[in-house]
Amino acid sequence: MSQHKDLQKLSVAGLLISLGIIYGDIGTSPLYVFKAIVGNHTINETLVLGGVSLVFWTLTMQTTLKYVVITLRADNKGEGGIFSLFSLVRRKAKWLIVPAVIGGCALLADGIITPPITISSAIEGLEPLYPNIPTVWIVAAIITILFIIQQFGTSLVGKAFGPIMFLWFTMMGILGISYIAKMPVVFKALNPYYAYQLLHSSSSHAAFIILGAVFLCTTGAEALYSDLGHCGRSNIRISWIYVKSCLVLNYLGQAVWLMQHNGQKMDLNLYNPFFQIVPQQFYYGGVAIATAAAVIASQALISGSFTLISEAVRLNLWPKVRINYPSEQKGQLYVPSINWILCAGCLIVVALFQRSEKMEAAYGLSITVAMLMTTILVSKFLKRRKVPSYIIGTFLLVYLVIEGTFLAGNLVKFIHGGWFTLTIGLFLFGVMWCxxxxxxxxxxxxxxxxxxxxxxxxQELSEDESVPKYASQLVYLTSANFDSEVESKIIYSILQKQPKRADVYWLVHVDVMDEPYTREYRVDFLVPNKVIRVDFKLGFRVEQQINLLFRKVVEDLVKKGEVEIMSKYTSLNKHKIVGDFRFVVIEKVLSRSHGLSFFESMVMKVYQQLKHLSLSEERGFGLDLSFVTVEKVPLMLSNPEEVVITRMN
Incomplete structure (x- = not known):
């Protein structure tokens, strides 16, 4: 924990880790952004200078101002990401769950399109030298290997990410400078006038297509906030200065190369401006570093998706799924089900679109939606921080206009591929919402x-020797928020379903907190040495290993002499043998009922199917299955109809 805190402080190690974890997606955008902006148009000065100007001001307004300056302030005990942000503001209004869920689903959908487009763009750099190279098969192979190694953890290779990305950004900056030196006048493109001139001189349809392409330069901005907990605010802000400088220099260098071909109509898929400014003698090295950067970008998105799902499970927004921890590194986790869903999704994208320029149409739409949702949640966070209303109103107005315009630009690409990520996002939203x-x-x-x-x-049942003893220590998981209450089903289970005599009855309640890493508990002795309630307060990023946590609580209570857990059986007590513990998990089964509306009935049917695919309650809470009894009880949704029957004799 202390090492993690140290890396969050401003340091060389922290800056290097920031480069390796955060900037993969936004850092590989020069591979395809200019290619998408120019498209099939004839190269001209207005298009090139306006394109650079739009990219520069998008990076400034969207990435720098919104995310680096404003959104990074919304840290939840050092953690970031859309669900961390939701946890900070969810008590302000119940409807905020809608933008949180939409944003989370959009980010997951983005995780399916990022690996194919970045890796394809890098591998396609070999096509000028090897026109018949089977890029689709190579990309599919790299993606498959990338997902296979997830189960072993990435902490070992992760240590190399920072130096590789530092090399990548430095290479981009140097390549850009080498071409800027040939035409320094290109710096005038940073004037916003050229952005305005390009959009003003284009038809509205063409302007929206250009905006959709420009937006690709900032698609990785969400990662700056999502990975706040791994790197810390200071490291992100300082490293972004270097990253942005290298990105802008590279875009300017590509602009110079395009200006050298003014008036020409070129196949930019074959002559990608990024690779055209790479010296011939360094070409193979450039493609190799680009491919490594693309793989790192993909890894960052995959790891982010795992974290997102684990948070959604804790917040009861996603079915309970198995989560593994392949290494000791903080935040390093592996979700098998999501890993293979993402893998299948990425391979479908590669098979469906095959080339990076076709994937560009599917890219951007979902992440625009995620950014809009973050804007809404950040405005609520600013309100919570007592920021003046006129500042919040200005923030909302500016970014709803900017992101709304980008959304319109990306919607133009809907039929060309945007439908794919929107379909994925809607499916994920359906799962979370149901x-x-x-x-x-x-x-x-x-x-x-x-x-x-x-x-x-x-108390009487516990001492009634005419009832066979069910367990020495009997533990029930309860959802009652108040220690004065308990589910009627638990009382029914103890007294009626099968009278369960025990020396001590325990009630265990888990409360998911708004903070990420809280791990606290409270004990209430409702009836001393007979009925004890334990309330766990766990952060939304803490694994709910109730078996281990409960054992630790009992050990602490025994040490302090607050409970007695020795077996009451005479033969075992004589030898100081600890009594047995048994957990009872009550599974509420949906009974046939006419008490639900059509919509609610459909939701419950989908829920039942999801329940079959998810982890059981006992596995989800990390209980030792050899000490667990699962009791199914009907969930009565309406009073049963009165039955009339006549006796014949």
Whole structure:
């Protein structure tokens, strides 16, 4: 933990790690941005200078001002990302879950398109030398290997990411300078007038297409905020100065090469401006470094997707799935189900679009939506920080206009490929929304009773030797938020389903906190040495290993002499043998009911299918299955109809 904190402070190591983790996506954009801006147009000064100007001001307004300056302030105990931001503001308004879920789904959809487009753009750099090279198969092979190695953890290769990305950005800056030196006048393109001139001189349809292409330069901006917890605000802000400088120099260098071919109509897929400014003697090295940077960009998106899903599971926005921790590195996790879904999605993209220029049409739409959602949530965060209303209003107005315009530009590409990421995003949204809504429907019908009314009978049952002892220590997981309540189903399980005599009854409640790494507990002795409640307060990034956490709590209580867990059986007590523990998990089964609307019925049917695919409650809470009893009880959604039947004799 201390080492992690050290890396968040401004340091050379922190800056290097920032380069390796954060800037893969935005750092590889020069591979395809200018190619997308020029497209099939004849190269002319207005197009080239206006293109550079739009890229520069997009990086300045969108990435620098919105994310680096403003959004990085919204840190949740050092953590960032759209769900961390949602956790900070969710108590302000219930509807904020909508932009949070939409933004999360859009980021996941982006994770499916980023690896194919970045790796394809790099590998296609070999085509001028090897026209018949099977780029599709090479890209598919690299993507497959990348997803296979996820299960082993990436901490070992991750150490090389920083130096490789430093080399990549330095190379881009030097290549840019080498061409800028031939035409220094290109710096005039940084004047916003040229951006205005390009958009003003183009038809509205052409202007939106150009904006859709320009937006690709800032698609990785969300990663700056998502990876706040790994690198720290200071390291991100300082390293971004270097990264932006190298990016702008490279774009200016590409602009010079394009200006040298003014008036020509070139096949930029074959003559990619990025690779055209690479010296011939260094060409292979340039392609190799570009490919390494593309793989690192893909890795960052994959790791980000794993973190996003793990947070969604803790916040009850995604079905419980298996999450592995392949290394000791903080934040390093592996979600098998998501890994193979992303892998399949990436390979479908490669098979469907085959070339990077066709993938450009599918790229950008989902991430624009994610940025819009972040804008809404950040405005709520600023309000929470008591920022003056006129500043919040200006922030909202400026960025809703900018991102709304980019969204319109990306929607123009809908039929050419934007439909793909939108379809993926809508599917993911459907899963999250159904899971969240079904949980609310179920909770509506969970009946709670006052536990105090049952203290005496529980005490009598515990001492009633005519009832066979079920377990020495009996543990129930409860969803009751107040220690004065308990689900009626738990009382039914103890007293009626099969009377369960135990020396001590434990009630365990897990509360997911708005902070990321909180790990606290509270103990209430409702009936001393008979009924004990333990409330765990766990951060939304903490693994819910209830088995281990509960054992630790019991050990602490025993050390302090607050509980007695020795077996009460005479033969075992004599030898100081600890009594047995048994967990009971009550699974609420949906009964046939006419008490739901058509919409709610459909949601519950989807929920049941998702439940079959997800981890069981006991596995999701990390319980030892050899000490768990699962009881299925009907979830009565309406009172049963009165039955009339006549006796014949």
């Amino acid at each position: 899971w969240h809504t079904a949980r609310k429907i179920r909770n509506r019908f969970v009946k709670f009773v006052e536990i105090e009314d049952y203290f005496s009978i529980l």
